[in-house]
Amino acid sequence: MDAVQHVFKGTFIHSTTRCDLEIIENHMLGTDRVGKILFFEDAQIQSRLSQKWGFDESNIQALGNNEFFMPGMIDTHIHAPQYTFIGIGMERPLLEWLEHTTFPTEDTFCDVELARNMYNTVVYDRVKPIITPRFAISCSERLLNKLGKLAEKHDLHIQSHISESPAEIKEVRRLFPDYNNYTEVYDRNKLLTNKTVMAHGCYLTNEELCVFRERGAAISHCPNSNISLCSGHLDVRNALNHRVKMGLGTDVAGGYSISLLDAIRKAIETSKIIFMERSKSERDNNETQNKQQENMKPDEVNEDTQNGPMKTENNHNVLSYKEAFWLATLGGSEALGIDHITGNFKVGKEFDALIINPEAKDSPFEVNSHVSKEEMLQRFLYLGDDRNIKSVYVAGICVVPFPSNT
Template sequence: MTSSNESAVDIAHVYRGTFVHSTDHTAVEILEDRLLGVDTEGKVYSICMEWSAYPCEGRRLVHFVVCSEFFMPGMVDTHIHASQYSYAGTALDLPLLQWLNTYTFPVEACYKDLEFARNVYTHVVKRTLRNGTTTACYFATIHTDASLLLGQIANDFGQRALVGKVCMDTNNFVPHYRETPEESHDETNRFISEMLKKKYPLVRPVVTPRFALSCSAALLGHLGEIAQNNHLHIQSHISETKEEVKLVKELFPDYDSYTDVYHKHNLLTDKTVMAHGCHLTDEELKLFREKGASVAHCPNSNISLCSGMLDARRVLNHKVKLGLGTDVAGGYSPSMLDAVRRTLDTSKALTIQDPQYQTLTFEEVFRLATLGGSQALSLDEHTGNFQVGKDFDALRVNPRGPKLLRSLGVVKSQVCSGSFFSPSLFPLPPSGDDRNIAEVYVAGKRVVPFVERP
C-alpha cells in the first residue's frame, strides 16, 4: 500500500515495526517488519517493506520499535459521559432510572460551576487518552459554557472528540436540572455556533437529546432540524432497560417503537449513534440499517446497572454499524480495554444461556474497538486503521509491561518471533491495561506521554 503522489509529499516520521489493525475484510491483520510513513499533515503516507517508497530525507526520520512492541490503531469510545467521571466506580446500587434521579442529575447540575467543570473534564480527557482512547464521543451537561469548555480541553490535549451539550426539557425528579424547549433550542444553537467558530481540527459538536424520556416531542423536533440544517452528528440513548421502553411507549403512544420516535423527528440518520439498544426488536434494527444509524455497545454499564445484555451478534447480523462505549459512570471504568473485556464476557454469558450461540471472537471485538467505532461515528474516512490517507491515530504497545507477559507465560524467544503476533496470542486487550500503552498518537501528533504546559 503506497501513496500515489510520493514525490510531492513531505514525510514527517517513519515508524518501523509491527502494525496490527483491522480492515473491512479482515478482523485482525498483522503486518510484521513494516515501514509506516506519516506526512506533515499527520496522515499515513505509505505502509510497506521497502525504503524505496520514501524520499531520501524521509529515511533520516525513522523511529525503530523493538521487536517486543507493536502499533495498533487508537481506540474509539462511542459513548461516554464526561460529566459523570467524578463518581465513576461508585453508586451502582440502583437500576437505571432511579440511578439517574438519585445520583446523576444532582451531580450534573453542579457543572454550572466552570471551575468544577474544568477540573473534572481535564481529568477525564487525560485519563481516556492515557488509556488509549484517541476518539471519544462525549455527553456533557445542559450547561452551554461548560460543554464548550470540554471541547476546548479535548482540543488542548489533542484528542479527537465529538462533544454534546445535553438537551432535556422534562425532568420531574430534579426540577432545577432541566430546560424549557426554547432554552434548549437556543442554547444548542449557541453551543454549535460557538464550537464551530473555534475551528478545532479534531473536535466537533454533536446534537444530544438525552433520551426520549427527558425530551418533549417539540424539543426532539427542534433538535432534528438543527442536526439536519448543520449536517451534524446525533447521539442519544435507546432501549437500555425494559422499564424505559415501556415508559417511552406510554409517553409516545402514536409511534410504532422507541426507534420510531427518533426516526419521526429526523434524529435517526447515518450520523446517529444510539447507546445501549439492549432491547431493540428486529424491526427496529432493520430501521437502523435502512437509515445508516449505529449502536454503541456499553457492556460494563449494561451489567453494572442490570439493564440487559446486548446481543451484539444479532446487531451485526442485521448489518447495523456497531462500536463500543465505556458509558462512564454507568460503566465503572473509563478504559476501552475494559469495554473489550466486558464485550467478550457478555457474549460468553449469552453462550452459557444458549450453547448454540455464536460467541464473538477476540478478533471481532478488537475490530469493534477500533475500526468499528470509527464506522459507528461516521469517522472512518479519517481514522480506525492504518489505511493510506487516514490520520495516524495509533498506540505504541509494550506487551512486556507489568503483569502481562507473566500472566501469559510468554518467554523472550516467543516475543521476538512472528508467532507471538498470531491472532490467538495477540495479548493487549484481554489482559493488558494502560501501563502497556507506551505512546499515544492522534493525527500524527504524540499526545501521550503528556507534555507539561506552562
C-alpha cells in the first residue's frame, strides 16, 4: 500500500471531461509521497478511509469554511527571455515590437550565465525538450522541413506561432507562395501534430481549424497579447465548435501580465467584444436588406422577401466564466498533452492545486456569509489576485508559501 503523505478535507472545484465546472463539497483527498492523488472521497466515510489508507485522522488538513481547492492554472504560452521587458513597447504592433524591442533584448541571451539566471527565475523544472520554430517568417522552408523530421524521429512536442496579425500573414504569403495558407506551411512540413501547440490563431479559417482538429494540434489563446499588440481577436467559440484543443497563455511579454487570472478575464472580454461586433454586423445587414425591400417595386417583391430579411443561424454566444476556468486548467493540460498528469483532481494524477481564501487579509473583494461556493469562485476569477492564494501545491509539494529552511 502506498504511504499517505497528505490528507485534505474541504471543498474542491475542478473541471472534468463531462462538465466545465464541478463543485464538490465535504470531500477528502489523499496524496502519496510522490505527490499523486491516492483517493478522493466523500468525507462522510472518513473513518473507513483512515482505516483503509492508514492515516491518523488528527493529521487531516481541513480548509476553512469559505476556502476551496482548485487545480493549478496552466500557462500554455510564455517567453522566458522576454520576462525582463514586460510592459515595454506596447505602443507598437507585433512585427515592429519584435524588431525594436524583442529581438535586440533576446540577442543578449547569448550570454549563457544571463540566460541561465533568467530561465531559473521563470521556468519550473518540470520541462521537456520541444521543437520551437519561432514562426514561419523567421524560418526557411528547408529549416521547417528539417525540424518537422526531427520532431517526428524523436516524437517531440512542438510549439510556435500562427496567424497572429494581418501583417504577419501577409509576409508568410509572400515568403511561401506555394502554400495555400499559413496552417499548410506547418502541416506539410510535419509540424502540426497531436503534440503541437500554436499560439494566437486569430485569423485561422474554418478550413484551417478543421486541419487542427484532424491533426490533434492545439491553440494557445493569448488575449492580453492579442489586444496589447493590436494583433486581433481569436473567436474561441468558433474554435471550440470545431473541437480544437485549447488553453490560455499569457504570452509574456507580448502580454503585459503574468497572471492566468488576467488571461481568464480577457478571454471572456474578447468573447464579448466578438459577440457585440457580430451582433452589430447582423443588425446592419438586416437594416440594409429592409431598406432594399422598401425601395423595391410591388411586382419585384416575391414570396421570400415578404417573409422579411433572410435570417442566418447564429450559434455564437459569449464564453462563460466556467468555460474560461476550464481553459485555464483542464483545457490547458489537454492542449499540452499532460492531462494524464494534471488538470483536475482525478485519482492517479499529480496533486497540482491552489488553496483559495476569499476572506484573506486585504482581499480585493468581500464575501458575505450567504454567498455560495460558485459565487465565491466567480468573484475570485473576476476580482481576486495573489492575496487570495493561500497555498500552492506542485506534485504534492507546497511551494507557496515557501518552505522554511529553519
